[in-house]
Amino acid sequence: MGLFSRKRSEAVEPEDVVEPTTSGPWDLEDKPSLGNRVDLGALRIPKRPGMSLRLELERSSSTPVAATVTIKDSSLQLQAFAAPRTASLWDEVRPELATSVKENGGTAKEVEGDHGVELHATMPVTTPGGSGTRTVRFVGVDGPRWMVRAVFSGKAAVDAEEASELESVLRGLVVTRGTNARPPREVLPLTVPGQPAPAAADDPQGLDALGVLRRGPEMTETR
DSSP states (O other): OOOOOOOOOOOOOOOSOOOOOOSOOEEGGGOOOOTTEEEOBSEEEEOOTTEEEEEEEOTTTOOEEEEEEEETTEEEEEEEEEOOSSSOHHHHHHHHHHHHHHHTTOEEEEEEETTEEEEEEEEEEEETTEEEEEEEEEEEEEETTEEEEEEEEEGGGTOHHHHHHHHHHHHTOEEOOOSSOOOTTOBOOBOOTTSOOOOOOSOTTOSOTTOOOOOOOEEEEEO
């Protein structure tokens, strides 16, 4: 199922002060100060100089289900999912991601990273200039009844220095799960700033299993 269908846009004024962050993503209860963040409902994303941000929409319902942050030549896609109270959802879905990558002709390997075990994947792609490969880095972070899946692409997927600014976005992320009962793996829907929360997607588990970034609508830019 495709993710992206139509454009939503809203300007957000930048702020000069960047809050130092070292240990996120945070649960809302553990991070009551939400200054200098874009409020997308389930995700509160830190603003960074030179950052562009877009929402990715589930095609059939136009529900915002992911946010992609781009800084220079690198991107970070963020999604939040409902998760069990105890078991690690990331440990459960990571092997499924690896299997999906391999079934689509790619390779995947587990690598120990700052957030625990990551999945580094290389997948075949077709470009106007011919065929090639694309490397992405999947990171999963388990929180209280939620999981964040972060997908680094571009230079940030292969170069730690290039990834540092996007890593700071991930570490400054705040998740607002809410108190509603949700089945594990259900995507926590996002909201456009200033607009009411959308209804849940009809098929929240039918999203792009590989988390591969596709060009979506531009929502805001911080200069």
